[in-house]
Amino acid sequence: MKVGYVQFKPTFGDKERNLKRILKFLEEAAQKEADLLVLPELCNTGYFFRSRSEVEALSEKIPEGPFTRTLLSFAAEENMCIVAGLCEKQGEQFYNSAVLLCPDGFLAVYRKPHLFDEEKLWFTRGDGPISVYDVHKARIGIMICFDWIFPEVVRILALKGAQVVCHPSNLVLPYCQKALLGAAVQNRIFIITANRTGTERGLKFTGMSQILSPSMKVLARSSKTRGEVCVVDINPAEADSKKITEHNDLWADRRTDLYQLSSTS
Ligand code: ACM
Numbered sequence: 001m002k003v004g005y006v007q008f009k010p011t012f013g014d015k016e017r018n019l020k021r022i023l024k025f026l027e028e029a030a031q032k033e034a035d036l037l038v039l040p041e042l043c044n045t046g047y048f049f050r051s052r053s054e055v056e057a058l059s060e061k062i063p064e065g066p067f068t069r070t071l072l073s074f075a076a077e078e079n080m081c082i083v084a085g086l087c088e089k090q091g092e093q094f095y096n097s098a099v100l101l102c103p104d105g106f107l108a109v110y111r112k113p114h115l116f117d118e119e120k121l122w123f124t125r126g127d128g129p130i131s132v133y134d135v136h137k138a139r140i141g142i143m144i145c146f147d148w149i150f151p152e153v154v155r156i157l158a159l160k161g162a163q164v165v166c167h168p169s170n171l172v173l174p175y176c177q178k179a180l181l182g183a184a185v186q187n188r189i190f191i192i193t194a195n196r197t198g199t200e201r202g203l204k205f206t207g208m209s210q211i212l213s214p215s216m217k218v219l220a221r222s223s224k225t226r227g228e229v230c231v232v233d234i235n236p237a238e239a240d241s242k243k244i245t246e247h248n249d250l251w252a253d254r255r256t257d258l259y260q261l262s263s264t265s
Pocket of ligand 1: 041115116144145146147169170171172173
């Protein structure tokens with residue numbers, strides 16, 4: 001299976017320009033025969049909102065909004081699954097969401113449950129569920145950017161059988177790319193982080209998008225600044241074995257009897 005990501009610098013507020021650039025990257029990914037492609041968080045709008053009216057103006061409904069519909073057509077034409085972050089409007093609420101779009105249609109929306117910093121001023125936090133989905137060649141899960149710092153998210157996806165975690169991001173802190181090496185091996189799972197680059201309204205993003213394997217290999221990693229599409233070949237079934245030595249299986253060896261918070265100790 002070929003999986004990949006797009007790393008680039010969206011232009012804040014210019015949905016038309018961002019969509020054009022995204023479509024170019026998608027075409028390149030199709031030429032590289034990607035089966036699954038991950039785009040950054042809030043990739044068609046930019047990240048750093050300063051008012052509710054900006055959020056309102058740049059948000060769209062899922063799945064009927066134009067960005068989702070355009071990506072859906074592309075997914076169908078090119079037989080590709082796409083995970084992409086966007087600003088969702090639902091009723092009076094706004095969500096920092098990611099869509100999962102497949103060749104045969106819209107599969108899911110994931111609303112970020114762990115909002116980062118000023119996101120809390122504009123977005124409603126998502127209430128899950130933290131689900132896994134069978135796409136054509138793999139079982140995948142989604143988390144968005146800051147979700148990574150809560151190890152429960154990758155853990156629960158792995159326990160539910162995900163082989164690949166798709167991670168649309170706009171990372172600003174310097175920890176994630178290294179920390180997820182731990183998550184990959186602790187859960188024996190692939191993790192695709194699609195990060196953005198550049199500076200927006202004074203906020204600097206870290207790039208270094210990456211694809212990690214269950215044995216902690218860095219299968220791809222971009223620079224801090226370059227916009228690009230990366231596609232690599234993986235065998236998702238590699239994530240099905242949780243065996244880490246002859247005598248250790250990460251799931252069978254869990255001591256859930258010791259993991260309860262107790263009021264007596
Ligand atoms: C982040 O969650 N965008 C840092």
